[in-house]
Amino acid sequence: MSRINTNIGALQAQHRLNYNQADLSTRLQRLSTGLKINAGKDAPAGLIASETLRSEIAxxxxxxxxxxxxxxxxxxxEGSLSEVSSLLLEVQSLTNQAANSGALSPQEIAANQLQVDAILNSVNRISNTTQFNGVKLLNGGLDYTLSGVVSADIDIATVNAAKIPDNGAITVAVQVTASAQLGKITYTASGIGGSPTTIEIAGNIGTEQLSFAASAQNSAISFAINQLKESTGVSASVVAGDLEIYSTAYGSTQFVSVKTITGTFTTGKDFGADAAVTINGSAASVEGKVATVRTGDLDITLDLDAAFAQNTATGITSFNITGGGAKFQLGERVERQGQVNIxxxxVATTKLGNATVGYLSSLASDGANSLVGxxxxxxxxxxxxxxKQVAEIRGRLGAFQKNVVETNVNSLNVALENVTAAQSQIRDADFAAETASLTRAQILVQANTSVLAQANASPQNVLSLLG
Structure with missing residues (x-):
């Protein structure tokens, strides 16, 4: 070919040189960054998949x-609750010792009371000062807030966990479908017959024998049984002339037993029955009149009022959980299923205990249940x-820590390994392959440069025709 205005060979060599130089630049970039995808043009589909995986990794x-x-x-x-538990056990020891009043002087009981007062102050101090990053943990600030609880229906409402919607509330609907029952034995006679009678009364707490003279009336028998109810767990009352003997607590584990030792009286044993309760449509686990439901969204325990627990006709009530609790974001995405509430x-002395038996604060010197009293x-x-209350709090926190938090960390670490491996497969550079490609690109660039030089020199052969 003897044309000199257009050097096709040089153009071809330039085209291939540019291509190989771009390939060489790509290989150098990948080896310097360690990434196979540095821009969207490197692999559009791969970039989308990689960014999604990177979001999951974050x-x-x-x-x-x-x-x-x-x-x-x-x-x-847990550290503070453990100390509160130890302090309560010390109060237990002091109370037991003070009860031995026949062997203790008033001064010794007063000394025990001083220790109890100091312990109660320590419990209150721990309750008010335990904090993490400025958030008080044991002063009730992380307890749930309830509204609309009808005291005539529910004696004690304890919410252990609830997933409350953002800026919302949870409505808790409670319905009694079967009544709670006491163990009950009925004596239909008007009293003791013509001969003295001895009977044995037994309940969940203990057993006692009672002796009655001939012709003793049911009112006298009822009075005698009630005098010992703290020792037996059995009460009595006269209803329409009949003597009703019953357990002092509700439930299938509660019983009353009557046995005639001498004379003429009724004999028998009867167990109570647990109520049947639904809470927000879920069948509750019930012991007596204490109903508990544990679901993913709600963990609640309700001590129903005795009248409400026996009223299946109108035994329906509701209340709202409006706030409170500690929310922990444990999932990779901010959504309801990834959040856990507790x-x-x-644990202040005015909160430990309950309205039925009294509160711990009443054990202080000026309280109704002080040792000196x-x-x-x-x-x-x-x-x-x-x-029991402190132990239950510790148990719930321990279960949350072991079965939720720690297992969640283990699960997330496995997921992190797999997602990172997938992301690496898509985005990270294979140094062995890239090094080989770099060597090939370097050789091609050098060869193209030599070929371009030869192509540029080709037109000079036309000068030999002019000679």
């Missing part, structure tokens, strides 16, 4: 951090309720 990583932070919060609360009630049996009941 969410999972933060969820792991959130879970570890939640674990720290629970550890802080309530932490106050001598009402140690009632003090024991309050302590039992308080110790």
């Amino acid at each position: 969410g999972i990583t933060q969820a792991v951090d959130n879970s570890q932070r939640a674990n720290n919060v629970i550890n802080t609360a 309530g932490i009630s106050s 001598g009402n140690t049996i009632q003090a024991q009941k309050i302590l039992d309720a308080s110790i």
Whole structure:
């Protein structure tokens, strides 16, 4: 070919040189960044998939951090609750010792009372000062707020966990479908017959024998049984002339037993029955008149009023959970299923115990159940309720920590490994392949440069025709 205005060979060499230089630049970029996809043009579909996976990785990583932070919060609360539990056990020991009043002087009981007062102050201090990052944990600030609770229907409402909608509330509907029952035995005669009679009364607390003279009336028998109800768990009353003997508590585990030892009287044993209750349409687990429901959205325990628990005709009530609780974001996405809520009630002495038996604060020197006042049996009941209450809070927090937080961290770490591996497969550069491609591109660029030089020199051959 003897044309010199257009050098087709040089154009072809330039085209291939530009292509190979671009390929060389790509290989150098990938090796310098470690990424196979540095811009959308590198792999549009791959970039979309990679960005989605990167979003998941960011969410999972933060969820792991959130879970570890939640674990720290629970550890802080658990440490303080453990100390409260130890203090209550010390009060238990002091109360037991003070009850031995026949062997203790008034001065010793007063000294015990001083220790109890100091312990109660310590419990209140722990309740008011335990905090994590400025948030009080045990003063009731993380307990749930209720509205519309009808005291004639529900004696005690305890919300352990509830997923409350943002800026919303939860309505809790309660319905009694079968009545709670006491164990009951009826004596239909008007009293003891013509001969003295001895009977044995037994209940869940204990057993006692009672002896009655001939012709004793049912009112006298009822009075005698009621005098011992703290020892037996059995009460009595006269209804339409009949003597009704019944357990003092409701439920299938509660019973009353009457046995005639001598003379003529009724004999028998009867157990109570648990109420049947639905809460928000879910069948509750019921012990006596205490109903509990545990679902993913609601964990609640209700101590129903006795009259309400026996009223299946109009046994319907409702109330609202308007706020409170601690919300932990444990999922990779901010959505309802990724959030876990738990309530932490106050452990102040005015909150430990309940309205039925009394509150721990009443054990102080000026309280109705102080040691110096001598009402140690009632003090024991309050302590039992308080110790159980703290133990239940610790148990719930421990279950939340072990079965929710820790398992969530383990699950998220596995997910993080797999999602990161998938993202790496799409986006990260394969250094072995890229190094080989770099070497090929370098050789081609060098070869193209040499070929271009030769192509540029080709037209010079035309000069030999002019000679």
